[in-house]
Amino acid sequence: MSFVEHFGALPRDKLALEIYSTTAAEVERALQRPAGCLTALRALLSPAAAPYIEQMAQQSLALTRQRFGANVGLYLPLYLSNLCANECDYCGFSMSNKLKRKTLDDMELAAEMDIIKARGFDSILLVSGEHETKVGIDYFKSVLPQVKRRFSQVALEVQPLGEAEYAQLVALGLDAVMVYQETYRPSTYAQHHTRGKKRDFGFRLDTPDRAARAGVDKIGLGVLLGLDDWRLDALLMGHHLSYLEQRYWRSRYSISLPRLRPCTGGIAPKVVLSDLGLVQLICAFRLFNPQLDISLSTRETPALRDNLMPLGITQMSAGSSTQPGGYQHPDSQLDQFEISDERSVDEVAARLRQKGLNPVWKDWEQAWTAMSRD
Numbered sequence: 001m002s003f004v005e006h007f008g009a010l011p012r013d014k015l016a017l018e019i020y021s022t023t024a025a026e027v028e029r030a031l032q033r034p035a036g037c038l039t040a041l042r043a044l045l046s047p048a049a050a051p052y053i054e055q056m057a058q059q060s061l062a063l064t065r066q067r068f069g070a071n072v073g074l075y076l077p078l079y080l081s082n083l084c085a086n087e088c089d090y091c092g093f094s095m096s097n098k099l100k101r102k103t104l105d106d107m108e109l110a111a112e113m114d115i116i117k118a119r120g121f122d123s124i125l126l127v128s129g130e131h132e133t134k135v136g137i138d139y140f141k142s143v144l145p146q147v148k149r150r151f152s153q154v155a156l157e158v159q160p161l162g163e164a165e166y167a168q169l170v171a172l173g174l175d176a177v178m179v180y181q182e183t184y185r186p187s188t189y190a191q192h193h194t195r196g197k198k199r200d201f202g203f204r205l206d207t208p209d210r211a212a213r214a215g216v217d218k219i220g221l222g223v224l225l226g227l228d229d230w231r232l233d234a235l236l237m238g239h240h241l242s243y244l245e246q247r248y249w250r251s252r253y254s255i256s257l258p259r260l261r262p263c264t265g266g267i268a269p270k271v272v273l274s275d276l277g278l279v280q281l282i283c284a285f286r287l288f289n290p291q292l293d294i295s296l297s298t299r300e301t302p303a304l305r306d307n308l309m310p311l312g313i314t315q316m317s318a319g320s321s322t323q324p325g326g327y328q329h330p331d332s333q334l335d336q337f338e339i340s341d342e343r344s345v346d347e348v349a350a351r352l353r354q355k356g357l358n359p360v361w362k363d364w365e366q367a368w369t370a371m372s373r374d
């Protein structure tokens with residue numbers, strides 16, 4: 001059974017009703033034993049949990065320190081291409097948007113990597129629009145070895161691939177795959193994805209299954225908060241995570257919680273998630289899954305990122321560009337979305353240290369292996 005079949009059997013309307021009829025007593029029960037319990041996750045995501053956010057934050061902070069110490073991993077996205085054959089009404093890379101399109105060649109890729117390396121990063125996220133004919137498996141196969149020679153950890157956020165394709169990339173050193181479902185409500189998904197292969201909700205939904213079967217070490221899930229009811233979307237992502245962990249226990253998992261941001265030709269959020277709601281969401285997932293990596297991007301403001309740093313976040317980007325060639329040419333107008341936190345990586349690292357946290361640039365295993373060799 002793949003997640004598509006599992007998802008089809010979930011009582012989604014009933015789950016939505018339950019979220020909004022949760023009682024304070026249920027939230028208090030959830031706070032006693034939240035780990036691994038989807039009923040507890042539902043309660044912690046509910047409106048009834050709002051008065052308990054302070055308690056959730058304290059528990060979340062303690063669990064995060066217990067599991068991850070004071071460490072927060074820093075990574076940077078490297079945009080390979082903004083070509084895209086899809087139309088997503090919230091994204092600046094949509095095919096009908098009139099912007100200059102670009103795919104990095106080997107020299108441009110090397111120049112971007114030089115800059116990222118010089119800033120101290122050892123963990124990189126390769127991003128592209130979804131254009132399988134021009135930026136497909138052959139391009140990824142040529143890029144990956146070049147990147148892997150320079151970075152310990154390489155993650156990919158591109159179009160969903162087939163299992164055999166993921167296996168080829170794993171053999172070339174791919175460590176992680178990020179594939180965000182955007183929303184778990186099929187009708188809302190259809191409304192926002194109007195052209196291209198991304199319209200296939202089920203193919204996207206089954207992507208983590210294919211990546212896990214191909215041996216990808218870490219798989220990232222995410223929803224674009226603002227497209228639909230964030231509480232239900234988050235709960236269904238929790239079901240997805242739980243399904244994957246039970247079946248593919250060799251892989252590790254992360255989640256990303258981006259809020260809808262303005263972009264060229266983009267839309268306003270249908271449902272606004274407040275800052276406090278974002279805190280609730282992060283803490284709910286930390287209590288539900290103490291070993292989960294939770295990632296926070298530069299979409300959020302510096303003040304909010306500073307406040308969220310200790311609460312459950314384990315991965316942050318800093319000094320990001322969201323355009324191909326953007327580290328070399330920061331003024332070109334090819335962005336996927338607007339960035340809120342424009343601080344340099346040194347400023348973000350300094351802020352982490354001020355908070356008693358430890359910015360981590362190197363992959364654990366590589367660092368450990370190197371130490372063992374010394």
Ligand code: SF4
Nearest residue numbers: 084088091093094129
């Ligand atoms: S969200 Fe992804 S698939 Fe959709 S337009 Fe943007 S880059 Fe293309």
